């Protein structure tokens with residue numbers, strides 16, 4: 001399981017929620033999204049209206065769920081959480097929508113994975129706060145309109161491009177979350193270390209941040225691994241050497257690449273001569289779903305300048321060959 005994926009372990013999940021910032025001021029980084037969102041929320045509070053629907057896009061672990069919770073908290077509204085894959089029939093969505101209370105925030109994670117009929121029902125619900133419940137089948141089927149209380153939909157997707165235009169257009173505000181800078185991750189880590197009662201020096205924080213793949217979820221998870229390591233070795237204060245020694249054990253390299261990232265690069269170089277190769281072929285070569293490679297591994301590899309996208313497919317850059325310690329063939333496409 002890639003480090004970025006939501007954890008299924010109850011203990012990890014409990015920790016994740018304990019470390020979640022509860023308001024916009026505690027939310028580190030993403031300044032632009034934070035400012036814009038704060039304006040949207042302020043304005044709706046002044047008007048005494050339910051906030052506009054919000055779409056959040058970006059790779060896993062960057063804070064989309066956290067922001068949805070913050071939106072609900074700032075609006076003093078209850079929060080309902082569901083996800084695209086959990087809504088396979090329009091009826092599933094109708095059940096959720098018809099039980100919302102006025103002003104409630106509905107968070108739909110992985111909204112791009114909803115079924116078509118549910119999606120169409122959502123269009124109407126978002127725009128007119130109304131759904132048509134279909135009763136009966138075939139020629140005798142009738143649509144019974146059902147009024148909904150005004151609510152705020154917060155949709156999350158790993159890539160806004162995966163959403164059909166009509167759905168995207170119905171959001172009043174779209175925020176794109178970017179990978180975090182190392183200094184921002186250090187702030188996330190300082191806050192988490194304080195909450196976890198850990199002693200880490202500045203160099204130690206920098207070391208963990210540098211390996212966190214620009215992702216707060218990973219930063220927190222690595223910090224926990226470092227804590228385990230320190231506990232076992234009886235170390236009071238964690239420094240850079242301790243952090244790197246601990247993290248080397250977890251297959252997170254100095255550049256923050258995890259196993260999936262390295263597998264993708266390795267396959268690209270050794271099986272396809274560095275490319276260009278199509279994304280789905282590459283995904284098959286590493287035994288992953290295309291969407292996982294595209295939304296989890298690729299964005300970070302591109303940002304790190306290790307992978308390039310060309311019209312003919314993905315290519316490994318010179319930096320990728322160097323990072324893997326492989327000799328770049330003379331005829332490699334760059």
Ligand code: ADP
Nearest residue numbers: 016019020028060061062063064065066216217
């Ligand atoms: P996503 O929904 O985008 O996958 P989450 O909102 O679940 O990501 O965030 C994952 C973890 O990272 C949470 O435990 C949260 O505490 C932490 N986190 C995310 N963004 C921030 C941030 N900006 N500041 C501090 N912690 C953050």
